[in-house]
Amino acid sequence: MLTELCSVPVTGMGQHVGAYGVQDTLRSGFSSVKNELLPSHALELSEKNFQLNQDKMNFSTLRNIQGLHAPLKLQMEYRAARQIQRLPFLQSSHLALDTLKGNDESISFEDILNDPAQSEMVGEPHIMVEYKLGLM
Secondary structure: OHHHHHHHOOOOOOEEEEOOEEEOOOOOOOOOOHHHOOOOOOOOOHOOOOOHHHHHHHHHHHHHHHHHHHHHHHOOOOOHHHHHOOOOOOOOOHHHHHHHOOOOOOOHHHHHHOOOHHOOOOOOOOHHHHHHHHHH
């Protein structure tokens, strides 16, 4: 019974797959079977989905109070704000999305320790844009 609970596959952590079905090691790094099969802690899945569950609860409350149009309008605004991005080789701040969600006035872990200058994701700008557009 315990092994069934611990063998929950973690989604969203998969590697990039190249044109021939082989893992793209340059973009995603080396793979680890353990990371693909088991979460490292029991609360990892809960923490990973915290914001999604919080949004669902807020949309449900908003729907009950104001009707169906309010969460639909807010979801459309979120989707429009997510589409605003810089070029793929530049860090996007998502200021509009943070303002809509109310995160613009709070300081979190990512605000302090997510400096783009210290990022390991540095690449050739032309190659990154071609990959984003699907030319590679």
